[in-house]
Amino acid sequence: MLVLGIESSAHTFGVGVVGAGRVMSNEKAMFPISDKGLIPSKVAETHVKNAPTVVQAALDAAGVRLSEVEGIGYTRGPGLGPCLQVGELTAKSLAQKLAVPIAQVNHGVAHIEVTRLLTKMRDPLALYVSGGNSQILKATAEPFRHYAILGETFDIGVGNMFDNFARGIGLNPAWGSTVGKMASGGNYVKLPYTVKGMDFAFTGLLTNAIKLAATERKEDLCYSIQETAFSMLCEATERAMFLTKSTELCVCGGVAQSRRLKEMLKSIANEHRIKFGACADEYNADNGAMIAVVAERMLKKGMGSMVSECGIEQRYRVDRAVIV
Numbered sequence: 150m151l152v153l154g155i156e157s158s159a160h161t162f163g164v165g166v167v168g169a170g171r172v173m174s175n176e177k178a179m180f181p182i183s184d185k186g187l188i189p190s191k192v193a194e195t196h197v198k199n200a201p202t203v204v205q206a207a208l209d210a211a212g213v214r215l216s217e218v219e220g221i222g223y224t225r226g227p228g229l230g231p232c233l234q235v236g237e238l239t240a241k242s243l244a245q246k247l248a249v250p251i252a253q254v255n256h257g258v259a260h261i262e263v264t265r266l267l268t269k270m271r272d273p274l275a276l277y278v279s280g281g282n283s284q285i286l287k288a289t290a291e292p293f294r295h296y297a298i299l300g301e302t303f304d305i306g307v308g309n310m311f312d313n314f315a316r317g318i319g320l321n322p323a324w325g326s327t328v329g330k331m332a333s334g335g336n337y338v339k340l341p342y343t344v345k346g347m348d349f350a351f352t353g354l355l356t357n358a359i360k361l362a363a364t365e366r367k368e369d370l371c372y373s374i375q376e377t378a379f380s381m382l383c384e385a386t387e388r389a390m391f392l393t394k395s396t397e398l399c400v401c402g403g404v405a406q407s408r409r410l411k412e413m414l415k416s417i418a419n420e421h422r423i424k425f426g427a428c429a430d431e432y433n434a435d436n437g438a439m440i441a442v443v444a445e446r447m448l449k450k451g452m453g454s455m456v457s458e459c460g461i462e463q464r465y466r467v468d469r470a471v472i473v
């Protein structure tokens with residue numbers, strides 16, 4: 150089945166095409182980062198402008214015509230309302246034009262499922278880390294097979310924490326990557342470390358690190374905030390690994406692009422002799438292909454919606470979506 154997937158939950162308008170479980174294209178346009186952060190209405194305006202071009206680019210890259218598409222998928226949530234609406238409306242208008250069904254996809258499930266597909270994992274424990282989300286998840290058994298949240302952030306996502314920190318100490322945030330780049334060559338400065346069982350919190354770490362900018366080198370603070378935050382995530386993930394007796398561990402989401410985080414998780418997996426995997430950066434960043442992957446499976450199982458049934462949900466929790 151040839152399915153076109155649309156992702157628009159935050160700064161990225163992404164479109165991917167999938168056929169018979171294989172990713173055929175993955176194109177995107179991103180809202181440019183600024184020191185003001187994400188203003189949802191402005192991002193949505195940019196998505197509206199980019200949508201036709203990105204849809205066409207994804208079709209061209211896949212080598213297919215729009216008329217050949219047999220189903221549409223889009224991100225129902227979670228995400229920023231105005232941004233989600235652009236994806237929803239694009240999906241609805243395409244589905245209406247083509248008279249094909251629509252799948253309403255959970256963004257978090259899509260991150261895990263594309264990783265599971267591309268790393269050839271069967272039933273991994275997943276650390277899902279992005280700007281807005283930081284969760285440890287594992288699939289439950291039938292009859293309602295879904296990703297149960299074993300641990301999560303009590304406050305903000307780790308990616309947003311890095312961007313807020315970068316802004317707070319006068320660096321240009323670049324969707325989390327500024328801190329990672331500045332971290333190399335830094336020395337450790339003691340910062341708060343907050344893990345409660347398999348949950349964690351980042352605001353104490355953030356505010357303390359910003360306060361210390363008056364006396365400490367920026368490189369040292371970047372190194373220390375990154376090491377501390379990732380150690381917290383690793384400790385909680387390792388605990389979940391023991392609890393679930395998992396033999397596979399994956400990391401996904403925008404922050405999974407961090408080489409340092411993957412290195413730390415891999416060393417834990419090696420120590421316990423379990424498989425570790427992450428996909429290429431293009432599938433960890435928000436993208437349309439991951440939405441198409443899940444949408445194709447949903448549509449094949451008859452889980453499509455009519456145009457009139459579609460909507461968005463800014464707080465669509467990952468544990469409410471069925472895994473297909």
Ligand code: FE2
Pocket residue numbers: 256260279402403434435
């Ligand atoms: Fe994401």
